Amino acid sequence: MTEFVIARAADVGLPVVGTDAVFPVRRVYCIGRNYAAHTVEMGGDPDREEPFFFQKNAENLDPSGVFPYPHQSGDVHHEVEMAVAMAAGGRGLAVEDALDCVFGYALCLDMTRRDVQAKLKKQSRPWEAAKAFEHSAPVGPIHTVAHCGHPARGRITLSVNGTIRQDGDLDQMIWKVPEIIAYLSETFELAGGDVILTGTPSGVGAVERGDLVEIAIAGLGSHRVQVR
Numbered sequence: 001m002t003e004f005v006i007a008r009a010a011d012v013g014l015p016v017v018g019t020d021a022v023f024p025v026r027r028v029y030c031i032g033r034n035y036a037a038h039t040v041e042m043g044g045d046p047d048r049e050e051p052f053f054f055q056k057n058a059e060n061l062d063p064s065g066v067f068p069y070p071h072q073s074g075d076v077h078h079e080v081e082m083a084v085a086m087a088a089g090g091r092g093l094a095v096e097d098a099l100d101c102v103f104g105y106a107l108c109l110d111m112t113r114r115d116v117q118a119k120l121k122k123q124s125r126p127w128e129a130a131k132a133f134e135h136s137a138p139v140g141p142i143h144t145v146a147h148c149g150h151p152a153r154g155r156i157t158l159s160v161n162g163t164i165r166q167d168g169d170l171d172q173m174i175w176k177v178p179e180i181i182a183y184l185s186e187t188f189e190l191a192g193g194d195v196i197l198t199g200t201p202s203g204v205g206a207v208e209r210g211d212l213v214e215i216a217i218a219g220l221g222s223h224r225v226q227v228r
């Protein structure tokens with residue numbers, strides 16, 4: 001038994017529908033600009049350019065249903081995304097084999113300090129301060145592949161206080177889930193426990209303290225997050 005010189009941070013475990021056992025999170029990867037209409041609203045070129053990725057921290061995933069409004073920002077945006085939870089990984093995975101590595105899927109939010117991100121982009125600096133802050137990835141319970149299959153189409157929505165803000169379809173993804181996994185595995189060695197956020201449809205916008213955010217994906221139910 002390894003002895004640690006200071007108290008060890010707790011492991012991050014996410015709830016799984018149908019069991020009391022939790023999913024142990026290793027790394028969190030996010031793809032940028034993966035729906036054409038969102039790419040356009042962020043000022044990008046919707047043509048199929050190479051995908052790019054950034055990371056959040058495992059403990060940024062928060063299943064509590066509460067999002068504490070972060071400090072250092074006055075413009076925090078919602079991005080509804082489907083999360084892929086990996087059961088296995090590897091390097092250089094083939095597109096045809098990629099889905100065999102998936103454990104399940106969940107509803108997720110890629111909360112973003114948009115004002116901070118705009119400044120970092122202008123300075124050509126990395127995005128962690130905009131993306132990887134505490135509680136920045138509210139997440140619903142994981143649905144196993146046995147329960148939901150591999151969702152490739154179906155409505156993905158986000159509402160704030162009952163008003164729809166984002167309304168897209170999973171089939172609008174520029175890079176599909178098997179391609180995202182294969183591409184990511186060229187750069188990083190993936191492993192069971194990794195979670196991949198697959199991008200957001202258009203309609204991103206600001207949340208305020210007191211807002212109730214509800215996200216939904218066909219086949220994965222819905223998940224509510226209260227902004228505090």
Ligand code: MN
Binds near residue numbers: 110
């Ligand atoms: Mn995103």
